[in-house]
Amino acid sequence: MILFEHIIFLPLLIFIVPLIYVSHFWRRRGGRILISYKIYRDKPYFRGSLWWNFLAFCAYIILWISLVLMILALANPGIIQKHQIFLKDTSAIIILLDVSPSMAAKDSGQHDSRFEIAKGAIHRFLAHHESNAIGLITFGREAAVRIPLTRDYQFFQQRLDHVWLLEHGDGTNIGMALGLAALQLQRSGAQHKSIILITDGANNIGEFNPEDAIILLQSLGIQAFTVGVGTQEKLRISIWDKKREELLTGFVDDAYDEELMRAIALETGGYFFKSESAGAFDAMFSAIEQQHTQEGLSRTSVTTTSSRYLLLQIALGCVLFWLFMRYLILREVF
Structure with a gap:
């Protein structure tokens, strides 16, 4: 069973979909100019190729996943485990x-x-x-x-x-x-x-x-x-x-x-x-x-294991992977 300690942060997940729409699908968001240029030992690189667009798409997916994980980490989810202890x-x-x-x-x-x-x-x-x-x-x-x-x-x-x-x-x-x-x-x-x-x-x-x-x-x-x-x-x-x-x-x-x-x-x-x-x-x-049914001879021990730090670590890894993809693989300029 999963329980969130600070559920007040969960509504932030609602804004993920509008942000994705504004960033990638809204017509007024701006556009890209596809050009051809040479970098790194005169090897050509075309921004409009299908392969590079697919890598860019994957990088953005990883970025949005990291944002979702950060919001979940703010809510501090915990896994509840019940153990019956016989007295x-x-x-x-x-x-x-x-x-x-x-x-x-x-x-x-x-x-x-x-x-x-x-x-x-x-x-x-x-x-x-x-x-x-x-x-x-x-x-x-x-x-x-x-x-x-x-x-x-x-x-x-x-x-x-x-x-x-x-x-x-x-x-x-x-x-x-x-x-x-x-x-x-x-x-x-x-x-x-x-x-x-x-x-x-x-x-x-x-x-x-x-x-x-x-x-x-x-x-x-x-x-x-x-x-x-x-x-x-x-x-x-x-x-x-x-x-x-x-x-x-x-x-x-x-x-x-x-x-x-x-x-x-x-x-x-x-x-x-x-x-x-x-x-x-x-x-x-x-x-x-x-x-043989007996009552009061056992008690239930409840332990909660927080997943906050695990989610933050995964989110950090996603952000690093996004940076690696965008600026080292796709060679975008800051």
Whole structure:
């Protein structure tokens, strides 16, 4: 954003057009007599040639530009930049994304897989955030921190694009994912700590069961939002295993454990959502976003950078260029 400190000088720009008309187009301004003469080692120079008239025209354009820049410099334009400074951590959110093979299924009426729909919703969720620190844990048979808590959402989205199915094996280890998320949030200084669990399967592996994870979340004051993805219909899946470099095909007909998902959410103060489409995902993320909206925890710093001296330098350069063109190149007499 550009702001002029002394706008009283801006009306002077109106007089530029009349001055150009009087100097170059008014019939009573006077005229030129085209003559031929020799200078500098008897080389002929004709004032009426097209090339020299073009150079003269360019020189005058540069002169008028310099005058405009001088007027703008008098108005002292400044570029205003706003910076949002966070006074302290507001909220920390860790997203748990299921990357088991069943997430490759495409539910009825959907062109994308459950995994692609979930990733797309996460991308849109990040686009509406400014202050929350967000991290990502992916899980299957095992769980791993793919993105630590960060406010660099561009970095987050770049890393999210490199998440792939089956990277943690075949299985759904919800308990381990919840426990790992709790340990990550325990180190955060945020006032509000939350987990968003996205899965289409039931917990079927792991020594750390979800019930123990619920107790851990309660003790740390961590709120959990759970998202059940997909339906119970039998669907064919096709997925490329990057580790084995082979195409895997099969069928999936199991579904998430709704009772467990509700328990995780309700016992930690969160909510349970059913997301069978991209629109349902967006509505769910919108509701979670409202839960984490905090006011008064950040301030806006405004800085103004004056462009006056830059414009004056450019204007001076234009004047020098004009003098160079008129009296050294075109060889006019003072």
